[in-house]
Each structure stands twice: as structure tokens, then as C-alpha cells.
Amino acid sequence: MSMQDFIVTVVFSFMWLVSSSAWAKGLSDVKVATDPDEVVLLMSACKVQTNKCGSAYGPIWSGLNTSVVFGYLNFVLWAGNIWFVFKETGWHKGGAARYPSSAPEKQAAPFNQPSYNQGTFDQSGGGFSGSGDLGQSEYSQVGTYTSSGPTSY
Helix, strand or coil: CHHHHHHHHHHHHHHHHHHHHHHHHHHHHHHHHCCHHHHHHHCHHHHCCCCCCCCCCCCCCHHHHHHHHHHHHHHHHHHHHHHHHHCCCHHHHCHHHHCCCCCCCCCCCCECCCCCCCCCCECHHHCCECCCCCCCCCCCCCCCECCCCCCCC
16 A cells, blocks of 8 residues: 555655646746736727827736745655655665665674572561562573574664
């Protein structure tokens, strides 16, 4: 499932880049086509010498410019999300196997621990003394420890 998530994220990121670029180009073309100085030249009434034509107000493009900026910001968010989705795929998890370490790992020597015997404690008479048995058996470690390699990476 993570591979499909990665592919969908890459496709959405690419689509945000393409659509934001197309919207920016379209907005630029609209700005040129609706430039008040150019529109005045195209009007037949303004071609007569006795008429004076001009625009009272300039166009306000701030809302449309903001929409282009937010389109590119959305692309940046989707593109940044590609890394986090990539980390969930098997391609990222298999990265350690593709690049083996150059130094061989040292094998651990057998671990021999001397036996440890637990003493007994007596709690009779309300006080503490070093003698007595509470029914605990003696504990000791017997055997050797050998390592068969790392347990995790």
C-alpha cells in the first residue's frame, strides 16, 4: 500500500506544479489582454481625435497573484511530503542492504560469568539478621553465552 501512496503523492505533486504554472501563464495572458492602455487603443470611439479616453482605475490583481503563490506553495507541500511517504516504502527500508559496510563485524567472544549465590535473610523476631531461609531457592547462572550476530539493524 505504501508504494501506491508514494506514486499518488508524486503524481499529485507533479499535477500541482503543472497546474500552478499553467494558471500563472494564463493569468499573465489575461493581464496583457486586459491592460487598460491596450483596451483603449482597440475601442473605435477612442480613435476619434476629439474624444479623450483613459482608465479611471487600474486593475487590482492582488487576489489573483495570491492564488498563484498559494498554488506553488501547495506544490512545495506535496513535494516535501514525497520524502515522508518514500520513507514508508520498501525502497527506503532496503537501502542498508544495497550498501554493505566495508569493515567486517567482530564476533563476540564467549561470555563466561562466575556463579552467583544469593545469601539468606531471616525476619523472625521483628528484626533483621543475616541468617534464616524465606523459602527462596538459590540462583545461579550456568553455561556460556555465544553471539550469532546482530539481532537488529
